[in-house]
Amino acid sequence: MAFLLSQICLMLFLQQTPVLHEPYSDDEAMSREPGTDPSTDDGTNGGGSQDGNEGENPSTAEGIDPSAPGTELDPRALAELQKALSQAMASPSLQMDPKTDSFTPPDNFSQSVFTPSIFPNERVWVLNTVKIMKNGRFEAVPGPISVESVPVSGSPPADRYVFFWAEYQLGAPGRSSILPTPAPEFLVTEVPAGAHLLRNAADMMYFKPGKWRQSTLKIRIAAPRTYFRTPSFDDVALPVPRQFNGSVQIRNMSTRVFGRPDRRFLMKMIQYFRQFDVLPLLPYGNRISLEEAILAQKRGVCRHRALLFFAIAQSWGYDVRLVMNMVHAFVELRQPGQSWVRVDLGGAVLPRGFTPPSGPGLFTPVTYRYQLTGSTVVRAGEDLSVEVIHRDHPPAFLWAILSDSSGREVARNPVFPKKSTMESLRVPVPGGLPAGRYRVVLKPEGPL
Numbered sequence: 001m002a003f004l005l006s007q008i009c010l011m012l013f014l015q016q017t018p019v020l021h022e023p024y025s026d027d028e029a030m031s032r033e034p035g036t037d038p039s040t041d042d043g044t045n046g047g048g049s050q051d052g053n054e055g056e057n058p059s060t061a062e063g064i065d066p067s068a069p070g071t072e073l074d075p076r077a078l079a080e081l082q083k084a085l086s087q088a089m090a091s092p093s094l095q096m097d098p099k100t101d102s103f104t105p106p107d108n109f110s111q112s113v114f115t116p117s118i119f120p121n122e123r124v125w126v127l128n129t130v131k132i133m134k135n136g137r138f139e140a141v142p143g144p145i146s147v148e149s150v151p152v153s154g155s156p157p158a159d160r161y162v163f164f165w166a167e168y169q170l171g172a173p174g175r176s177s178i179l180p181t182p183a184p185e186f187l188v189t190e191v192p193a194g195a196h197l198l199r200n201a202a203d204m205m206y207f208k209p210g211k212w213r214q215s216t217l218k219i220r221i222a223a224p225r226t227y228f229r230t231p232s233f234d235d236v237a238l239p240v241p242r243q244f245n246g247s248v249q250i251r252n253m254s255t256r257v258f259g260r261p262d263r264r265f266l267m268k269m270i271q272y273f274r275q276f277d278v279l280p281l282l283p284y285g286n287r288i289s290l291e292e293a294i295l296a297q298k299r300g301v302c303r304h305r306a307l308l309f310f311a312i313a314q315s316w317g318y319d320v321r322l323v324m325n326m327v328h329a330f331v332e333l334r335q336p337g338q339s340w341v342r343v344d345l346g347g348a349v350l351p352r353g354f355t356p357p358s359g360p361g362l363f364t365p366v367t368y369r370y371q372l373t374g375s376t377v378v379r380a381g382e383d384l385s386v387e388v389i390h391r392d393h394p395p396a397f398l399w400a401i402l403s404d405s406s407g408r409e410v411a412r413n414p415v416f417p418k419k420s421t422m423e424s425l426r427v428p429v430p431g432g433l434p435a436g437r438y439r440v441v442l443k444p445e446g447p448l
Contacts, residue, residue, distance in 0.1 A: 092125045094140045100281045100300040103349045115165040117361040120328040122180035126202035128321040130311045132246030138311050140322045150197040153187040158414045161222035163397035168217045177207040183223035184340045190220035231341040233266035239317030250315040273305040273345040302347035303329045366444040379435040383426040399443045400427050
């Protein structure tokens with residue numbers, strides 16, 4: 001497992017602001033002290049090495065050597081990779097611990113940057129099973145690992161997806177990596193030739209280098225818009241409780257705090273956990289468990305909130321999973337027939353002295369400068385051809401807005417900029433419009 005940690009694309013040192021990107025509905029929640037590292041304190045195991053597997057590299061799975069994006073793996077190669085990943089991913093877990101106010105800065109092995117920023121909600125590990133350990137503590141672990149190739153998806157509809165540039169510093173050449181993602185159910189719309197991407201059922205993404213020997217990988221990712229919008233859980237049908245080792249114990253504990261679930265149960269829990277304080281746990285004796293003491297005292301950083309919420313919601317039968325990276329932990333929820341949404345319970349504490357770099361986030365305006373040259377007189381049904389000079393690094397997505405001589409918008413087309421400084425652009429003029437002068441304006445997508 002150590003080799004995976006050494007390859008994790010650590011986002012802490014290159015991202016935007018420590019304010020969580022999912023806006024809370026009240027000022028008090030937003031003013032609370034932000035996050036912690038769910039993987040480095042005692043009692044957590046966000047990525048310890050698997051006994052006997054340290055240094056094992058999934059990239060050595062026999063028969064895997066893709067040389068282009070979208071290359072399909074043969075069944076034998078896929079089985080070998082799945083076995084290697086299953087062994088490597090057997091260790092990541094999140095265990096309950098009593099350090100409800102602590103943070104230990106992680107080692108900066110490698111880095112990743114998303115534009116727009118999603119800090120601190122990068123998805124690295126996804127844990128979807130809760131269990132009770134022999135000592136009675138709660139633990140979240142990953143489910144079975146299965147992988148499949150990630151195809152290149154072209155140009156998904158802009159009304160359903162948000163587009164990102166994702167740049168990864170890969171570390172040692174030739175080694176596989178877990179790559180952070182912005183959301184589940186993501187699509188990769190552009191990946192360099194020679195790099196191969198895979199995903200598991202929980203939408204964790206893996207990089208298989210193949211013939212790729214560069215230290216930096218840059219791709220374009222599309223993520224569902226619904227994932228980032230403020231979710232509403234004011235009226236959720238009650239599921240059937242799940243039966244697993246410790247489920248009754250968890251339900252009994254939650255009932256003492258929240259009562260029996262009703263249709264607002266999830267909303268009640270979200271509001272409750274967002275009221276936690278980042279303070280040391282008070283003495284609680286031996287009559288109650290550590291989990292119940294943390295729950296009753298409302299004390300804990302992100303990993304405590306996320307693990308308790310995850311365990312309680314799963315015991316009652318809700319479709320929930322826990323997501324963590326090297327600096328933060330949060331949860332994802334899915335109602336029947338709907339897509340996953342992010343639920344951030346807060347509690348992210350950043351290292352002392354850390355100053356996040358500035359940059360646009362999902363909820364802030366984007367500044368983009370450019371210059372256009374080319375023809376402006378066209379007929380209906382023709383294409384208006386222009387040359388674009390990107391004065392700033394272009395966003396992953398732009399609108400090409402076509403307006404007539406009076407300034408009235410007559411059409412808009414999605415544009416997925418290249419990575420070069422200059423590129424040609426052809427904007428179609430809709431049929432039925434008179435011949436004349438038309439103007440193109442490039443406009444970044446506004447805040448969500």
